Amino acid sequence: MESGSVKERIDLSAALLLTGACLLWGLNGVAIKVSNQGIAPLCGAAVRSVIATGCLVVWMRVGRMALFPGSLPDGIIVGILFGVEFGFLYVSLLYTTVSSAWILLYTTPFFHAVGAHYFLEGDRLNPGKGAGLVLAFGGMIFLLGEHAGLPSLDTLLGDTLALMSAIFWAATTIFIKRRLVGKVSHHHTLFYQMVFSIPVLFLLSAIYEEGPIRHINGLILLSVAYQGIGIGFISYLLWFFLVHHYPVSRLSAFSFLTPVFATFTGVFLLGEPLSPRLILSLVLVSLGIYVVNREW
Numbered sequence: 001m002e003s004g005s006v007k008e009r010i011d012l013s014a015a016l017l018l019t020g021a022c023l024l025w026g027l028n029g030v031a032i033k034v035s036n037q038g039i040a041p042l043c044g045a046a047v048r049s050v051i052a053t054g055c056l057v058v059w060m061r062v063g064r065m066a067l068f069p070g071s072l073p074d075g076i077i078v079g080i081l082f083g084v085e086f087g088f089l090y091v092s093l094l095y096t097t098v099s100s101a102w103i104l105l106y107t108t109p110f111f112h113a114v115g116a117h118y119f120l121e122g123d124r125l126n127p128g129k130g131a132g133l134v135l136a137f138g139g140m141i142f143l144l145g146e147h148a149g150l151p152s153l154d155t156l157l158g159d160t161l162a163l164m165s166a167i168f169w170a171a172t173t174i175f176i177k178r179r180l181v182g183k184v185s186h187h188h189t190l191f192y193q194m195v196f197s198i199p200v201l202f203l204l205s206a207i208y209e210e211g212p213i214r215h216i217n218g219l220i221l222l223s224v225a226y227q228g229i230g231i232g233f234i235s236y237l238l239w240f241f242l243v244h245h246y247p248v249s250r251l252s253a254f255s256f257l258t259p260v261f262a263t264f265t266g267v268f269l270l271g272e273p274l275s276p277r278l279i280l281s282l283v284l285v286s287l288g289i290y291v292v293n294r295e296w
Contacts, residue, residue, distance in 0.1 A: 007245060007246050010246060010250050010251070010253075010254075014242055014245075014246055014251075015254070017238050017241075017242060018242065018251065018254040018255075018257075019254065019257060020235075020238070021235045021238050021239055022254060022255060022257040022258040022261060023257075023261050024230055024231060024234070024235040025231070025235060025258045025261070025262070026102065026257075026258050026259075026260070026261025026262040026264075026265050027226075027230075027261065027262075027265055028226075028227060028230075028231050028262075029093065029098035029099075029101060029102050029262045029265065029266060030098060030223075030265050030266065030269050030270060031223040031224075031226045031227050031231075032044070032089075032090060032093050032098075032223075032227065033093055033098060033270065034219055034220060034223040035220050035223040035224050035227065036090070036093055036094060037220065038213070038214050038215045038216055038217065038220040039212065039213055039214070039216075039220065039224070040205060040209040040211070040212040040213070040214070041087075041090030041091045041093065041094060041209075042087055042090060042091065042201055042202075042204045042205035042208065042209055042212075043201075043202070043205040043209060043212035043213065044090060044224065044227070045083075045086045045087060045089075045090045045201045046197075046198055046201035046202045046205060047224060047228070048086075048224065048227040048228045048231070048232050049083075049194045049195075049197045049198045049201060049228075049232060050198055050228070051224070051225070051227075051228025051229060051232060051233070052190075052194045052228050052229070052231075052232025052233040052236070053191070053194040053195050053198065055228070055229060055232075055233040056187070056190060056191050056194065056233055056237070057191075059187070059233075060187055060191065063187075065185070065187060065188075067188075067191060069184055069185075069188055070183065070184060071179065071180055071183045071184055071188075071192075072192075074175075074179040074180055074183075074192075075180070075184075075188070075189075075191075075192030075193075075196060076192070076196050077175065077179075078172060078175060078176060078179075078180065078189070078192050078193045078196065079192055079193055079194070079195065079196020079197045079198075079200065080196065080197070080200055081168055081171055081172040081175065082168075082172055082193045082194075082196075082197045083196075083197035083198075083200030083201045083204070084168050084200065085165050085168035085169050085172060086165070086197070086201070087200075087201060087204050088161045088162070088164045088165040088168065089101070089105060089161070089162060089165040091161055092158045092159070092160075092161035092162040092165065093158065094158065095154045095155055095157050095158025095159075095161070096155050096157075096158025096159050096161075096162065097155075097266060097270075097272050098262055098263075098265065098266035098270060098272065099259075099262060099263045099266045099267070099272055099274075099278055099282075100155070100158070100159055100162070100278070101158065101159070101162040102162075102258060102259045102262035102263065102266075103139075103140075103259045103262075103263070103278075103281060103282055103285055104140060104159055104162040104163045104165075104166060105162050105163075105165055105166050105169070105258075105259075106166070106255050106256060106258050106259045106285070106289070107136055107137075107139075107140050107163070107166050107285055107289070108166040108167075108169045108170045108252065108255065109136070109170075109249075109252035109253065109255060109256075109289045109292055110133055110136045110137060110140075110166075110288070110289070110292065111166060111167050111169075111170035111171075112170045112173060112174070112248060112249065112252045113125060113129055113132075113133060113249065113292050114133075114170075115170050115171065115173075115174040116174065116248065116249055119174050119178060120174065120177060120178065120248070128291065128294070129291070129292045131291055132287075132288045132289065132290070132291030132292030132294075133288065133292055134288070135284055135285075135287050135288030135291060136284070136285050136287075136288025136289050136292065137288070138284055138288070139280075139281045139282070139283070139284025139285035139286075139287075139288060140163070140281070140285060142277065142280065142281045142284060172193070173243065173248055174248075176189055176240075176243060177243065177248055180192075181243070181244050185244070186237065186240035186241045186243070186244040187237070187240075189240045189243075189244070190236050190237055190240050193236075194232060194236075249292075252289070253289065253290060253292075253294070255289070256285070256286040256289040256290060259282055259285065259286065260282065260286070263278065263282060
């Protein structure tokens with residue numbers, strides 16, 4: 001059973017943890033781009049879940065925690081939602097840039113706000129939040145407009161897949177808040193998400209990908225290790241600890257930091273262009289997400 005009280009506001013320790021998680025997530029786009037060069041995206045996502053699950057099992061056994069304490073059907077659903085989410089994300093990076101994918105992925109507070117309005121108590125939409133949603137949505141459409149022409153249909157496909165990943169992230173979080181918080185610990189939330197996503201991702205890889213592993217080198221192995229340990233294990237364990245102890249709507253306000261980190265990571269490490277459209281869309285999305293999550 002989950003222990004600890006739910007806090008109403010983000011304190012300094014939570015803010016620091018969130019900022020650290022956002023930095024890790026921002027670097028993750030580059031790591032996926034690198035691993036996609038040698039490992040098919042869906043297979044890479046499955047391998048990440050395997051690594052994260054292994055780390056988590058060791059952590060939980062050392063702490064003498066049971067692996068399956070209850071709420072198993074809900075855990076399976078969480079794993080399926082998560083598997084589909086990252087299937088969309090990993091494939092999107094075959095067609096679009098890290099900057100575009102991460103801006104679209106982190107429009108997820110837009111979908112969190114809508115989901116919370118209908119499925120969570122005490123987190124309703126109001127005119128202030130509505131204004132923020134319009135700003136965020138406007139920034140997203142502005143970014144997609146750059147790729148609307150026929151020569152960039154592949155990029156438009158990548159952007160659409162990244163947007164679908166954002167929708168599934170929000171759905172996963174809302175479902176966890178409704179069905180798992182208060183019943184299992186944040187360790188078990190992450191364990192269910194990872195372990196049940198593995199068959200989903202490997203199945204999708206078997207159906208849609210030919211030759212899942214094309215070649216391996218040291219940089220690809222390093223990127224896979226980062227995704228499995230740094231992202232799948234460390235950052236998500238932090239995230240679910242916060243989800244279990246703080247309101248989701250307040251947590252999601254911090255996620256606009258991730259596109260900022262991801263954008264500059266893509267520019268400085270991958271040589272991606274920093275266009276005026278990209279900067280303006282990032283500003284609009286970030287401002288909209290902030291307005292959505294402020295007090296009204």
